[in-house]
Amino acid sequence: MSTDLRKRARAAVRDGPRPDLGERPRAELKNSESDNDLKVVENSGFLAVSAALVGVISYACTLLMANMLGTGDYTRFAAAAMVLGIVGIVANALVPLPLSHVVAVHPRSTEERRNGMAFSVFVSCLAGMAAAIIAGGMTWALANPSLAAAVALASFVIFVTNATAGWLQGELRFTWYAVATIGEVVLRLVVSLLVIVMAWGAVGAVLGFVVGCAAMLVVPPSFYRDLRWRPGVLFEKWRWAETSDIALVLCVVSVLVGIDVVVVGFLDNGSADAAGFQALATIAKGPVYVAAGSAMVAFPLLRKPGAKVSEVLGASFASFGQLVVVAFAIIATAPPVMAGLVVPVKYHGSLGLLPWLAASGLGYAVLMVLSTVLLAMRAYRRCQIGLAVASVLVIGGLWIGWQLNAVAGMAIGSAAGAVMSGLVLAVLARPIVADAGSGQGFAKFVLLGLALVAALALFALLQAAVWLVMAGVSGVAVLAHQKDLLPHRNDFKIPRWLRAGGMAPRSGRRALGSKTMQQTQPVNPLLRRTPQEFPKPAKYWADVYAAEGRP
Numbered sequence: 001m002s003t004d005l006r007k008r009a010r011a012a013v014r015d016g017p018r019p020d021l022g023e024r025p026r027a028e029l030k031n032s033e034s035d036n037d038l039k040v041v042e043n044s045g046f047l048a049v050s051a052a053l054v055g056v057i058s059y060a061c062t063l064l065m066a067n068m069l070g071t072g073d074y075t076r077f078a079a080a081a082m083v084l085g086i087v088g089i090v091a092n093a094l095v096p097l098p099l100s101h102v103v104a105v106h107p108r109s110t111e112e113r114r115n116g117m118a119f120s121v122f123v124s125c126l127a128g129m130a131a132a133i134i135a136g137g138m139t140w141a142l143a144n145p146s147l148a149a150a151v152a153l154a155s156f157v158i159f160v161t162n163a164t165a166g167w168l169q170g171e172l173r174f175t176w177y178a179v180a181t182i183g184e185v186v187l188r189l190v191v192s193l194l195v196i197v198m199a200w201g202a203v204g205a206v207l208g209f210v211v212g213c214a215a216m217l218v219v220p221p222s223f224y225r226d227l228r229w230r231p232g233v234l235f236e237k238w239r240w241a242e243t244s245d246i247a248l249v250l251c252v253v254s255v256l257v258g259i260d261v262v263v264v265g266f267l268d269n270g271s272a273d274a275a276g277f278q279a280l281a282t283i284a285k286g287p288v289y290v291a292a293g294s295a296m297v298a299f300p301l302l303r304k305p306g307a308k309v310s311e312v313l314g315a316s317f318a319s320f321g322q323l324v325v326v327a328f329a330i331i332a333t334a335p336p337v338m339a340g341l342v343v344p345v346k347y348h349g350s351l352g353l354l355p356w357l358a359a360s361g362l363g364y365a366v367l368m369v370l371s372t373v374l375l376a377m378r379a380y381r382r383c384q385i386g387l388a389v390a391s392v393l394v395i396g397g398l399w400i401g402w403q404l405n406a407v408a409g410m411a412i413g414s415a416a417g418a419v420m421s422g423l424v425l426a427v428l429a430r431p432i433v434a435d436a437g438s439g440q441g442f443a444k445f446v447l448l449g450l451a452l453v454a455a456l457a458l459f460a461l462l463q464a465a466v467w468l469v470m471a472g473v474s475g476v477a478v479l480a481h482q483k484d485l486l487p488h489r490n491d492f493k494i495p496r497w498l499r500a501g502g503m504a505p506r507s508g509r510r511a512l513g514s515k516t517m518q519q520t521q522p523v524n525p526l527l528r529r530t531p532q533e534f535p536k537p538a539k540y541w542a543d544v545y546a547a548e549g550r551p
Contacts, residue, residue, distance in 0.1 A: 287364070382432070
């Protein structure tokens with residue numbers, strides 16, 4: 001490129017029109033030390049395990065309160081916890097994903113990242129104040145003013161701390177995020193023990209939510225360095241449009257995932273069958289934890305400028321498929337003697353519903369992952385149509401099941417509605433997924449999954465101890481496979497990339513063949529060659545400068 005041409009190009013960039021405040025700025029390419037797409041598989045599994053651990057500790061907190069608080073205090077605490085659960089659903093839908101997009105596509109210390117973070121924090125505070133007023137008012141109508149004040153404070157804190165969760169997701173700091181969420185429930189457990197020892201009652205138990213949320217504020221200093229006071233971002237319409245699109249979808253998905261527990265309690269309030277359904281449905285939502293982990297990893301990676309869409313989708317779907325099939329197989333085939341260890345004795349009569357509830361959990365997991373992928377690909381219309389159909393199918397399945405066979409019928413109706421909803425969204429998402437080149441080897445994967453379910457079901461009938469061993473081996477094996485620790489070929493077709501600098505992963509896997517090597521190595525966008533074909537450093541930088549028009 002000649003000197004005059006370079007000068008004219010620079011002048012055009014310098015003197016060109018600046019974007020209007022109402023116009024969405026373009027994403028910027030971020031310089032990263034390593035290819036973050038390498039972490040898709042291992043982070044999905046890690047987040048799924050951490051989410052399951054969070055669920056176990058939360059369940060332990062609930063059981064502790066149920067057994068140690070008086071009947072009146074526990075009733076008030078349960079009502080407050082239900083209100084805070086709804087607040088958490090709305091907060092998770094409104095704040096983290098829009099912020100993770102901004103953080104993923106704009107480097108640190110840039111104006112657009114600071115604008116996006118300011119917008120998210122403002123939205124968190126405004127929505128938190130609204131939630132505090134509404135949730136506190138609802139609680140005041142059911143309990144005393146002190147409990148209402150505790151619920152209002154907890155609602156505000158839940159919203160505010162979700163901004164840090166979105167930042168961690170956008171920065172792809174999933175290990176930090178997992179540790180923070182685990183720390184949150186551990187702090188809640190500690191406060192629960194103090195509540196029992198100090199006899200603080202329901203108010204103290206609710207304050208455990210406030211103390212636990214403090215763990216999410218412990219983030220790297222770079223988060224706080226990019227915070228700015230910029231109220232003008234609240235008047236940028238495109239930010240509200242994108243936030244509302246994402247929040248609407250995630251709110252609908254969250255409501256569909258939990259509607260069966262709420263409806264069965266409303267229709268058959270106080271019965272042992274309804275309580276057993278609710279207890280088992282909470283356990284059967286295990287596949288949803290897997291979906292949450294996979295979706296959390298995939299969203300910011302798909303929104304990154306220059307993202308390798310086919311590779312990210314392929315790795316995310318493969319990781320999700322492995323984890324969700326193993327989780328479903330273990331939950332659906334659990335023998336009564338094993339399931340009875342985690343379910344109170346008075347609910348053992350409902351254990352026969354577990355396979356149906358596990359199937360509904362599988363359907364909800366597919367629904368969550370596909371809706372998040374469609375959001376990441378900005379296929380809003382397909383996502384909204386799919387969720388509208390899913391709402392009809394899920395609610396219709398629950399209503400028909402209740403009319404036919406009360407609580408047992410609702411379990412079957414929930415499974416049918418959830419699975420059909422997942423299939424509908426899969427059909428709608430197929431053109432986008434197929435264009436990205438994902439879905440290869442699906443038939444083989446389905447056969448392997450069916451074989452695993454059949455084997456575990458057979459062992460569950462024959463010998464519970466053997467089933468326990470097989471279930472443990474299956475879970476450990478899939479996690480080890482995703483960590484690249486097994487000394488065999490990649491039978492599940494998860495894309496594996498070489499690490500930065502052309503070094504192969506340090507594992508026991510056999511070296512890939514030349515054809516596979518060419519398919520899986522990252523290609524330099526300037527030279528269109530694999531790392532092994534790079535010329536000497538001096539020639540390489542000369543080509544880079546020539547491609548950029550630099551002298």
